[in-house]
Amino acid sequence: MKKKQIYTIASLFSGCGGMDLGAEGGFQFLHKNYKKLPIKIVYSLDWEPSAAKIYDANFSLKCHVADIRNVPSKQIPNHDILTGGFPCQSFSVVAQNPKRLGYKDEKGKLFFEMCRVIRSKKPKVFIAENVKGILSANKKEAFPLIVKEFENCGYYVTYATLNSSHFGVPQKRERVFIIGFKNKSVFDDFKFPEPTTFNKPPILAQVLENESEIDNKYYFSERAIAGLQKTKHFTSMNKGRVQSLDKPCNTLGAHLAKVSINSTDPILLINNRYRMFTPREVARIQSFPESFKLPGAKTALYRALGNAVPPVLMWEVTNSVIEAMIQVKNLEQKRPRYKQLELDLLV
Ligand SMILES: C[S@@+](CC[C@H](N)C(=O)[O-])C[C@H]1O[C@@H](n2cnc3c(N)ncnc32)[C@H](O)[C@@H]1O
Incomplete structure (x- = not known):
């Protein structure tokens, strides 16, 4: 053969x-x-x-x-x-x-x-x-x-x-x-x-984790949001950074661990709450299969x-x-x- x-x-x-x-x-x-x-x-x-x-x-x-x-x-x-x-x-x-x-x-x-x-x-x-x-x-x-x-x-x-x-x-x-x-x-x-x-590109909604299972640490605090709402950054944030769930995500960078409500990276607004992506969501947005293991600290993973x-x-x-x-x-x-x-x- x-x-x-x-x-x-x-x-x-x-x-x-x-x-x-x-x-x-x-x-x-x-x-x-x-x-x-x-x-x-x-x-x-x-x-x-x-x-x-x-x-x-x-x-x-x-x-x-x-x-x-x-x-x-x-x-x-x-x-x-x-x-x-x-x-x-x-x-x-x-x-x-x-x-x-x-x-x-x-x-x-x-x-x-x-x-x-x-x-x-x-x-x-x-x-x-x-x-x-x-x-x-x-x-x-x-x-x-x-x-x-x-x-x-x-x-x-x-x-x-x-x-x-x-x-x-x-x-x-x-x-x-x-x-x-x-x-x-x-x-x-x-x-x-x-x-x-x-x-017909795949869309964000296809790869997000179940919202009810998202740990509280991924949500931005009410206080941070309230602070931001008073500034001019708030409108631009909703325009550029909050991702549409029915479209592919904007490009993810390497510093997602440091994502804050004031930074420029993509974030989510779901059920009126702002949050960052979980490492598993980042892996999926990058097209890693579910079998891909994610060991170690969150910062290194992001x-x-x-x-x-x-x-x-x-x-x-x-x-x-x-x-x-x-x-x-x-x-x-x-x-x-x-x-x-x-x-x-x-x-
Ligand atoms: C864009 S990333 C590569 C991503 C990788 N190709 C992938 O698909 O997962 C560039 C990599 O180069 C590594 N790197 C940067 N400088 C290096 C060096 N002097 N020697 C070896 N690796 C280096 C970084 O640690 C980083 O992981």
């Missing part, structure tokens, strides 16, 4: 594993089955122990806790696909001719770490993910340079902005995926996934979940990458046989 091809992944900046879970598949979300993909994660890394704790509770592989800048590439096992949502907020495109990427602080260096691993390990494919703001960073000058830097690693590079709510996620989170292929035929064959829920790539969105992207890889592999497997036939005829 033919052995099924399995593609290995090394995952950088793994967080609690949103990207990794999506890449592996084999879970259900909102009654839809996201089949297991032919993927085996052989390495994951994050420097945040609290995120690694959540990761470890949900994957058989243990997340390596380290600063990527201190990890020599040779310590990372060989792999077919490198994944990573690198932090990008601090690029500088200083006046240079020709223009090149610099970095203003330590965080800006992390993109170069991903390039370092790509150059050294030469995976077949890399999948990088980032916020939509990367497109406009540094007066739109940083993004083309980022793409160029990836191309200079020896890859054919394509990118797209995907809105999670168009792919079965009850959230309007928009993320840029930058995907590089070593093989030109796979690059040519690859297509970003087609939206699955463009006209941060790691809020930082995550929605698993369902990542599943769609990985599925498209795998389809292109398999398609080209199948064609290549057929080709030598024809060549052999031609040679036989020539003899």
